């Protein structure tokens with residue numbers, strides 16, 4: 001059977017950034033609580049003319065430019081921050097990208113898990129018709145109430161992936177471990193713009209789901225822990241990935257390195273004392289006996305500690321960070337743990353293909369993250385409190401420098417345009 005997996009990947013951020021040191025100062029919090037306690041430095045925040053649609057389209061546009069539209073007959077849009085109860089956000093993206101009419105478009109929902117559900121559905125479609133390619137977009141705005149424990153774990157961003165046969169980046173392997181449980185750890189009622197969360201329960205529910213999905217992976221004949229070279233986790237805040245790594249190591253009986261990046265005096269996160277790529281080269285050369293095995297945890301957090309929680313996109317933003325910073329991945333097996341509150345989760349694996357390193361987007365991602373426009377805490381909180389209804393026609397101010405924008409509401413329908 002032909003290999004099927006991720007052929008191309010691209011990440012997009014929102015226009016603004018909130019630095020957590022400024023939030024710490026404004027709220028009288030020790031900045032180390034955010035930086036070390038949660039493992040977060042910043043979060044992206046959307047301009048008034050941005051949402052999950054505009055970020056998703058921004059992530060997908062470069063893929064369409066590079067790879068064309070031939071064979072793309074399905075667009076799957078995964079989000080927790082959907083913009084309509086009925087119409088799929090992907091329909092607006094389909095138009096913004098100028099895709100042909102002959103495309104199956106739909107939206108996937110199950111909190112942060114939906115991106116993985118869409119990826120697996122895409123693989124199923126390509127297995128049936130290997131000549132087809134599927135565009136998978138995971139895009140979210142993570143919003144919690146102001147002054148709640150979740151506030152510093154907000155974020156915004158999107159990841160787009162092209163799924164195809166004979167992919168150039170990662171072949172996704174067949175066996176998956178699954179786990180579902182009805183748990184009220186995090187949810188967002190239809191009439192609420194912010195998530196409701198039981199923080200403590202959400203952390204234990206995540207870890208229970210991790211061991212449940214791992215056990216199922218083993219029962220299904222998946223690889224043992226020692227056969228997985230790198231491990232990526234859903235990262236609602238990057239310290240959660242550290243908790244997950246510790247939990248998995250204890251559960252599966254192997255000591256794994258739980259180090260997150262070091263924070264330099266300049267406030268910049270680095271992997272060890274070196275740049276990320278050379279640190280990973282060293283790890284691959286073999287650790288000293290007795291040293292916990294390095295599975296790329298620190299490297300995989302480099303984007304998410306600056307983006308914040310991107311819900312459906314988070315585990316794929318971790319993948320993008322790994323692909324962009326680890327130059328010794330060829331032939332290596334990556335494990336992915338995807339968790340969606342509520343809850344549904346999956347542990348699956350993939351093999352990195354030769355030539356992946358030549359497709360690094362490292363400089364572009366760094367440039368996009370650095371180009372975000374900082375918001376003062378007052379300005380961010382004012383934006384957070386501005387919730388646009390759909391009852392009246394409204395035009396949004398022109399703020400974003402992204403390629404697409406949310407122009408406003410007309411006749412109760414959302415209007416999107418090229419910037």
Ligand code: CAA
Pocket residue numbers: 030032033034036037038112149150151153185186197198199200202203206234235236237240309311339340341
């Ligand atoms: N210096 C260093 N560390 C400090 C510190 C300081 N001055 N002050 C506190 N800390 C540490 C604490 O020791 C703690 O560390 P551990 O977790 O290792 O014990 C950490 O900072 C967090 O502090 P608190 O325990 O006081 O917790 P909190 O009240 O800040 O809440 C939270 C943390 C529950 C995660 C909250 O941010 C939250 O509700 N977030 C949203 C929900 C969430 O992300 N859940 C994750 C699992 S669910 C999921 O994954 C789906 C999803 O995307 C939402």
